[in-house]
Amino acid sequence: MAAEYAHPEVLVSTDWVEQHRGDPNVRIVESDEDLLLYDQGHIAGAVRIDWVKDLQDQIVRDYINKSAFEELCASKGISNDTTVVFYGDKSNWWACYAFWTFKMYGHADCRVMNGGRKRWELDGRELTRGTEPAYPRGNYTAQEPDPGVRAFRDEVLKHCKANRPLVDVRSVGEYTGEMLHMADYPQEGALRGGHIPGAVSIPWSKAANEDGTFKTKRELEKLYAKENGLSRRGRIIAYCRIGERSSHTWFVLKYLLGYKNVKNYDGSWTEWGNLVGVPVEKGMPEAKPAEEPASAAT
Secondary structure, three states: OHHHOOOHHHEEOHHHHHHHOOOOOEEEEEOOOOOOHHHHOEOOOOEEOOOOOOOEOOOOOOEOOHHHHHHHHHHOOOOOOOEEEEEOOHHHHHHHHHHHHHHHOOOOOEEEEOOHHHHHHHOOOOOEOOOOOOOOOOOOOOOOOOOOOEOOHHHHHHHHHOOOOEEEOOOHHHHHOOOOOOOOOOOOOOOOOOEOOOOEEOOHHHHEOOOOOEOOHHHHHHHHHHOOOOOOOOOEEEEOOOOHHHHHHHHHHHHHOOOOOEEEEOOHHHHHOOOOOOOOEOOOOOOOOOOOOHHHHO
């Protein structure tokens, strides 16, 4: 089924991972929201990337810089020519977030295991509770951060004022402003609820099946293009709360559907909902009245 997607090479099955996890040219990386999962059991040979500790600068709200990224890769036994396969919980939220970070620093061969931990467990495949394996240091030189995958707030504001397409991938309650965060999650500090004016609401979860795998290309095209009017020719920015769910949507649009100009706004609602002076909309947009048939309009 992966062959139907625009870039099928970035999606691998659990079978593929089972067959290649011992390949010295392949590094399997688990990246979860629940940081305890790796210790409870992980794919044998997989290393762990902690999105908080490993990918985030601890004193600046930003990603680790280029040199820190190079050190992270080298320490995990990843070189520039390594095939890196990400998987994790939550239908691969954080796997896609790590994938996006690796792409930002120019890693060539990144892939995602379709379905993540859930699909692996549903298959009844083995998990090990051993410590994280140590590999010989990689030889890594990162590129400068690619501005083509990441949007900052000023760009988002210009995008908004120009009525260009924005996708809010949070839950409907967050989009309308009824909630400041996901249900059952701690409050993360947004002072205003709602969404960026003009953004369409397409919750990330609509792109995933119950087993964590991605929906078919036809289903995804119906969701994003037919039902919500997102054109491949447009410049699209996706956002959520802190950039993890929108990484999932960014992956879907860019790699499964082949949208060329799509960025992830990782500042997301945690930033926008606290910015002074930016516009916010609440509620659902009013439905546009259907056009009358030509015969009835005369």
